[in-house]
Amino acid sequence: MKVLAADGISPKGIELLQKEFDVDVRDKLPAEELLEIIPEYDALMVRSASKVTAEVIARAKNLKIIGRAGVGVDNIDIPAATARGILVINSPGGNTIAATEHTMAMMLAMSRNIPIANETMQKGEWNRKKYVGVELRGKTLGVIGMGRIGSGVAKRAMAFEMNVIAYDPYINEERAKALGVTVGTFEDVITKADFITVHMPLTPDTKGMIGMEQMKRMKKGVRLVNCARGGIIDENDLAEAVRSGIVAGAAIDVYTSEPVTKDHPLVGVPGIVLTPHLGASTVEAQIGVSLDVSRGIIAALHGKPVATAVNMAPVSPQVMKVIAPYLTLAERLGGTVTALADGPVERVEVTYNGEITEVNTGMLTTAVVKGMLNPIMESEVNYVNAPGLAKERGIKVTEVREKEAEDFANLITVTAFFGGKELSVQGTLFGMEGRIVRINKFRVDVDPHARILVCPHINRPGVIGTVGTLLGSQSINISGMQVGKTEEEGTNLMVLTVDDDIPVSVLEQVKAIEGIFDARLVNFYAV
Ligand SMILES: NC(=O)C1=CN([C@@H]2O[C@H](COP(=O)(O)OP(=O)(O)OC[C@H]3O[C@@H](n4cnc5c(N)ncnc54)[C@H](O)[C@@H]3O)[C@@H](O)[C@H]2O)C=CC1
């Protein structure tokens, strides 16, 4: 398999990847060239410079995973990747300290005029009077976005004896209190703070969140910092506010369009300190993100789940340990439902019983859906695109969790509803072996590893034998047989494990046998 590492990824992770795959390293990759070469690759690793657009994704015929060696994934078209079943992963914590420390450095550099003092001194000037600064101690810092970086900045600002007031509509108040910050509204932050720093992603909500209107309501002499994403603070408005003295100073690391050229509105404005997106650029952070994402790529290309997936519900390693043995079984129960259902499934309900209900079973439900859709879809169905594909096809998926399990320690029951009818298949794990233990009302014990032929039939001598003779005459070997019974007399369920595929014409012949009500082949190789 082939991996493309663009944008200057630290060699530490590349070395790991090279042990397993062919890796092409392209530190500077023009957009047109990325489009041209992307069809060759199974994995793509980027930082913020490469734009992984819908067009790139459409051409990426072999791509299975995009690794973002950093936090922000705004340079990747996530919906396009998800629709194609391409996993997107990032390194959510790998550069947190680097970005946090850069924010502190920017705040201090701006407050003490360090960049301009250095620049003039390099020219031979000695100007002590002109560059009198302000202290951080005793000032109020407004932190907007109290995630990893925002919290780290708040913590460090408190060490500088600043008062911190934070705004984050999604933050758990207890966590904010534990950090020792005051939680306020957006209005509180913009009207009370002496310094304001933003630490959230660029979204339709956060874009232009701070513009001229907000700056005019801020304290006189306010100083602003943006080390998150360009455009959260409107660039044109900021340039004007600093020039006109509404804002005393600003420190900016990120821009709406990068790289920035000389004609950018923030370039050349006295009082504004600029860095070229250096927040994550430390030796330590680059090693960290490179290793994180390379390990994720290796896991994903080996078919293993990755905890830092951006376009899949996250699963902790503890939960993964519990559910991993059930994933194949869940998928095969889904496949069985598709093979046995008489019409398009409108709703599927996955019921969990027993110890497994103690963890989040969301990924198992996705495995059921994946197993249901894979045999009937042209394109690959995987953990990333399965929920979206089910939605697209109008299949409602629900989950029920019941603590009690009657005869088994754990049970997964998949019930499909279609055209006023329902069908259910139940499975459990014996040791590490998945078994199907019930199909509708029939108790069975089937190893879902090969192909099975499922035939409801009349409970009468000779019916099973006739099926066996017919398959034998077609050189189809039967390697296992189960007859599922119910309390009621009359109908039984024959489940034959067969070693060979059964052509449609032979299936039709089986169906035509007197006493056979139906014949369905479940091909687990296709699941
Ligand atoms: N300059 C650089 O090189 C770097 C920049 N970043 C950027 O910094 C930003 C923050 O990163 P992390 O702290 O790691 O992310 P995070 O996901 O840990 O935190 C983001 C926080 O923003 C909050 N948030 C979302 N919408 C909000 C809104 N409308 N108003 C207020 N808060 C809101 C969320 O609740 C969350 O707590 C991201 O945009 C990331 O891309 C990250 C690393 C390096």
Ligand SMILES: O=C(O)C(=O)COP(=O)(O)O
């Ligand atoms: O991780 C992030 O969100 C960053 O902005 C860092 O970007 P970079 O990897 O340095 O191009």
